[in-house]
Amino acid sequence: MPKWFTPAAILCGLMFVVSPVLIARAPDESSMGMVYKIYYYHMPSAWMFLLAPLVCGISSALYLARGRPGDDRRAWAAAELTVLFGALTLITGPLWARRAWGTWWVWDARLTSSLVGWMIGWAYLILRRYGGPGSDKLAAGVALFGAVNVPFIYISVNYWRTIHPPTTVVPRLPVEMGLPLWFCVFAFLLLFILLMTMRLRLEAARTRLDALYVALDE
Amino acid sequence: MSTERRGHAAGSPFARSVWLVLRKDLTVEVRSGEIAYTTLFFAASCVLIFAFALVKEGRAPEGGAAGILWIAILFAATLALGRGFERERQSETLRALLLAPVPRPAIYVGKLLGIVALLVAIEAVLLPLVAFLFTARLFAHPFWLAGIVLTCTVGLASVGTLFAAMLVRARSRDMLLPVLLYPIVVPVIIAGVQGTAALLQPTVEIALVRFWLLLLVTFDVVFVVLALWTFEAVMSD
C-alpha cells in the first residue's frame, strides 16, 4: 500500500465518525422535517455512483485504445464501486422517498435510469466472472455504454416530470445545510479513492499470483 | 492506408463492403429461412401468450398493446442475434470477414442492416397481430408509427449486433447476451413503448410522439457511433 494510505484511511474513518454529529446539528427542512437528513449520505453515495461508471468508462476506452492492463484493472475496480455505491443510493433513496413522497419507488426518468446504470454495473461484473477469456475487452465495450448513461441520469431530473428533486437544490443550499453536505461528500470521495486503491492492489496481487502459477508450471 | 483514403474520397469501397456483407446474410437467410421463420413463430407465440395471460372477462387489457409488442420484438431480436452469430461462429465466417481487407465498420454496418431487415420483416407480421388481438388502432398514423418502430428497432439492433459479435468467442454466450443487452437498451425500449402508446391514445398528441421519436433518434445516433468505435477496437486483436 502507498505511504499515504494509512493516514488517509484514519482521516476517512474519523470523518465518518464525526459526520453524524454534524448532521444532527444541521437544521430540519420545512416540508420534509428530519427525514431529509438521509440526504447527507444519499447524495454523496449518488455522486460516487455517478463517478464510478465514468471512471470505468474512461479506463475502458483507454484500455481498448492502448491495451494496458492497468487500465483494465482500474475499470474492473470502478465497476465494483458502481455496484456498491449504486446499492447504497438505491436503498437510501426509497427510505427517504417513503416519508417524503409517500411511496417507496416511482418509475420516473431519474430512478429508472439509475436502476439501469446499476444493472449495467452488474452486467460488467457477471461478464468478467463468467465470460471466460477475452471478456476483458467485451466488458470494456459494455462499460462504454454504461458511461454514456451517466449524463443521462444526471440531467433527467431537469428535463422530465419527476418528483425527485432537481439539480438546482445543491447550488441553492443555505450554509448550515451545505457544510455538512460537502463534509460528507469529501468523506465519501476519500473513501472512493481508498477503496479503489485497495481493489487495484488486489488485482495487482492476483496478476502476480497468475505469473507465479505460470512460473511454477514451467 | 492510401486505399482507405481513396475509399474516403469515393465512399464506394465502404458502401460496397456493407452491401456485400448484407447481401451474404440476406442470401443465406432467404435460402434457408431458418432464423426468420423460427423467430417469427417465437414472437407470435410470445404475443399470444401475453394475450391469453392478460385477458380478463374476455377482453384484452387497456394500454397493454405497446408494451407487449416491444417485449415480443426484444425477445425475438435476442434469439435472432444469438442464432445469427452462432451460425457465423460454426462456419468461421466471422474470422474470415475480419481477415478480409474490408474496413471493420463496414462489417458492423452490414450485419446491423441485416438484423434490422430481419426484425422489420418480423414486425410487419407482429404489428397487425397485436393490433388485432388487443383491438389497438395501430395504423391510424402509419408514418409516425413507422418512424417509432424503425428508430427503436435500429436502437435495439445497434447494441445487439455489437454485443452478439463480441460474444461470439466468449463462454456462456447465450446467457450473456440478454444480461449485457437488456439493461443498456432499456431507455430505447421505454421510448419505443411510450411512443407507440402515445399513438394508441384516443386523441393522439403529435407533439408527444415527436418527442419520443426525437429521443429515439438521439439514442440511435449515440449507440451506432459508440458501437462503430467499440467494434473496431474490440475485434482487432
Place this chain on the structure above:
Amino acid sequence: MPVMNKIVRVAVLVFCCAALAPVAQAQPPQPQDEFVPVGNSPAPEQIPAAPLLIGAYVIVLAGLFAYVVSLSRRLGAVHRDVERLEADLKRRGRS
C-alpha cells in the same frame, strides 16, 4: 477513418444538443426546487421519520464496512497464496 470519426463525433454532439432542445422546452415547474431550513420540528413529527433515518445510516455504514471486510479477506487470501507459491518456487530453485 479517423477523419470520419471526428466528423461523426461532432455531428453527434450537435445533433444531441439539437434533439434535446425541444425536449427541454415543454416541462411543467418542478415540485421542489430547493431545500428550506427551519428550526427543529415539534417532537411528534420526528418519531415516524427516525427509524427510516437511522436505518438509512446503519445500512450505508454496514454496507461500506462489509465491502471493506470483503476486500481485506480477498487481499489476505491472495497474499497467502502468493507467499506459498513464492516459497515453493524458492524450494524448487534450491533443489
